[in-house]
Amino acid sequence: MGVTVYHADLREAQDDPALAALLGRSAASAPFDRLDWLTLLAKHCLPGSACKLAVARDGDALAVLPFREGPDGAGPLGIWYSFFVRPLTNAPERAPQLFAALARSLAPSGAARLSPMPEPEALTLATAFRAAGWIGVAEPCDTNHFLTLAGRSFAEYWAARPGVLRETVRRKTARGLVTLRIETAFSDADWAAYEAIYAKSWKPEEGHPAFLRAFAERESAAGALRMGVAEIGGEAVAAQFWTVEGGTAWIHKLAHDPAHRAHSPGTLLTAELLRHVIDVDRVHTVDFGTGNDAYKRDWMEAQRPRYALQFYRPAAIGHWPALARLAARHLLRPRPQPALVSPQAAG
Secondary structure, eight states, X not given: OOOEEEEEEHHHHHTOHHXXXXXXXXXXXXXXXXXXXXHHIIIIIOTTSEEEEEEEEETTEEEEEEEEEETTEEEESXXXXXXXXXXXXXXXXXXXXXXXXXXXXXXXXXXEEEEEEEHHHHHHHHHHHHHTTOEEEEEEEEEEEEEEOTTOOHHHHHXXXXXXXXXXXXXXXXXXXXXXXXXXXXXXXHHHHHHHHHHHSSSOOOSOHHHHHHHHHHHHHTTOEEEEEEEETTEEEEEEEEEEETTEEEEEEEEEOGGGGGGOHHHHHHHHHHHIIIIISOOSEEEEEEOXXXXXXXXXXXXXXXXXXXXXXXXXXGGHHHHHHHHHHHHTOSSOOOOOOOHHHHO
């Protein structure tokens, strides 16, 4: 039969049952893979962008790569809200062939830059690009801090936290000044409180607040929202936005009012949310997103790289200068790095 490859826009994908299933909510899904997440991104964050899905089919085997098509080539269908971007397949044993077909379908663009991507998908897709005749690299670009529970209770997890953190939570809890709430249903009042706290916090201005609100409302409707609010004297002073999906708690947003830093409301709220997702939701993983912030090490126990793929079609002469710079950068590095592999060597 052979592999059939085509590009679809996000609206077309909604009418395809197989695509909808692969990009839908499931017992193993992540928010950033879902078609409804991609659709919200396109609507609120990427208006006017050519947001597409490269699709490869071979019988019932299916693979898809969300991407943005632009004048400089194929880019990731994601922004800073996305913990990762990646290709998906319902036939992992066919991934090399299906992903290579996806890579060949991007040939007219001449360039592909995709990040941040989990290591397994990044390395498999990089091999597929090389098999399809592209030249480039897959290399670490960011860090993801995460926690694997392995069946532990919150008490067991908490006993392994740094002593300074545990003592801070014990002392500030004993004072009784901070009241904590974990909500699973979207509330206009709670979201307004979150936005007000975020505006006062050390965080940069929120780039697309309408996207974040729409996502929170959808997650609430699906039963996946975990909204934490810390109050002092009835005033909200810290708020955090998490979701639970596929056995993982995803930490999307957290903010606190610096005026109340002495009472550590953000720290108390993080501990309470962890207690909830571990003992109530029974997640097996907690994911703190990208960014190598030092404070994440107090809460998480492991880290893994996120990768950037940068590949070029050798026939696309407009990208030769970029390819030359990429080669020079790697040749000048003093330590071993992922090698530039030619199509001939890959074959």
